[in-house]
Amino acid sequence: MELNIEKEKYIITEVKNGNYERFGELIHIYQSPLYIFINRIIRNNDDAKDLTQETFFKAYRSIKSFKFKSKFSTWLFQIGYNESINFIRKHARHIAIEKSIAIKFIDDYHIAAVEKNELNEEIEKSLHELKQEQRIALHLLYREEKSYKEIADIMEIPINTVKSHIRRGKDILKQRLSLSYDPDTILA
Amino acid sequence: MKDAQLDIIMKKHMKNNSNPIDVEPDVMNRIKIYEEKKSRRLLYLEYGISALLLTSGTASVFIIQYIFISCMSLFEEYWNIIHIAVWIITGIFVLIAFSSFGFIYFSRMLKAEKKFVKSTL
Numbered sequence: 001m002e003l004n005i006e007k008e009k010y011i012i013t014e015v016k017n018g019n020y021e022r023f024g025e026l027i028h029i030y031q032s033p034l035y036i037f038i039n040r041i042i043r044n045n046d047d048a049k050d051l052t053q054e055t056f057f058k059a060y061r062s063i064k065s066f067k068f069k070s071k072f073s074t075w076l077f078q079i080g081y082n083e084s085i086n087f088i089r090k091h092a093r094h095i096a097i098e099k100s101i102a103i104k105f106i107d108d109y110h111i112a113a114v115e116k117n118e119l120n121e122e123i124e125k126s127l128h129e130l131k132q133e134q135r136i137a138l139h140l141l142y143r144e145e146k147s148y149k150e151i152a153d154i155m156e157i158p159i160n161t162v163k164s165h166i167r168r169g170k171d172i173l174k175q176r177l178s179l180s181y182d183p184d185t186i187l188a
Numbered sequence: 189m190k191d192a193q194l195d196i197i198m199k200k201h202m203k204n205n206s207n208p209i210d211v212e213p214d215v216m217n218r219i220k221i222y223e224e225k226k227s228r229r230l231l232y233l234e235y236g237i238s239a240l241l242l243t244s245g246t247a248s249v250f251i252i253q254y255i256f257i258s259c260m261s262l263f264e265e266y267w268n269i270i271h272i273a274v275w276i277i278t279g280i281f282v283l284i285a286f287s288s289f290g291f292i293y294f295s296r297m298l299k300a301e302k303k304f305v306k307s308t309l
Binding site: 020024139174 | 189191194195197198199201202203204207208210211212214215216218219220223
């Protein structure tokens with residue numbers, strides 16, 4: 001569910017003018033995609049929920065700096081991305097320990113959320129094996145249908161780097177999935 | 189596997205992945221408290237400026253009174269009466285100013301506190 005650009009602009013202007021209750025409409029629209037995106041980065045349901053809240057709160061506090069130069073969703077995802085990266089940096093040691101203990105529960109959310117079948121699990125495992133930047137770029141490309149330019153804005157990296165992450169990510173996924181599945185059978 | 193095939197598979201997979209979440213009440217509650225705190229901070233700033241203006245205003249009145257009395261000392265025979273009258277007028281002015289400021293301050297403070305307590309419940 002996405003808002004009409006004009007309506008979204010109107011709501012943001014209202015919020016900027018002090019009608020903070022209208023921010024709820026933006027939260028309502030973007031909470032799920034943002035949560036899934038953050039969870040894709042940090043891979044922990046509870047932390048992702050907290051970070052989603054934090055991202056919305058930060059977005060609200062700095063909404064006056066949003067000048068409509070990009071889509072609101074791009075700006076919001078950029079805040080979410082920075083929040084997640086800061087979280088990972090801050091909890092790097094803790095996350096590393098947790099990872100080693102709970103390796104089999106990795107991406108439990110994503111596996112649990114999708115239809116449970118071998119292919120989905122295989123895709124999630126393959127995604128997990130990608131580098132963080134590749135995984136994030138592919139998520140934004142496929143799930144959020146963002147352009148390269150928007151992905152570059154969110155991740156604050158050059159477009160060519162985005163292209164390179166996506167290219168490498170796709171190559172790894174193709175290689176991995178081709179080992180176990182025939183694409184014609186999957187798509188049939 | 190071709191790129192186009194992977195694109196279809198991945199899009200389908202990603203779109204299939206959805207998990208409803210509701211952080212709206214929590215975030216809105218946090219925003220509400222933040223706004224209340226912000227408005228309270230503004231209120232305190234407003235009070236601070238008012239108090240400063242009131243103090244400087246009162247000081248100005250006393251300075252004017254001093255100048256006035258100095259000039260009036262030229263009329264020595266009426267000096268005592270003028271002196272007392274000026275003191276009474278100044279006293280009434282200060283009393284009115286402080287009581288109206290106090291009334292406005294406490295009524296607004298009470299209102300802001302009530303609103304804040306209500307928002308945190």
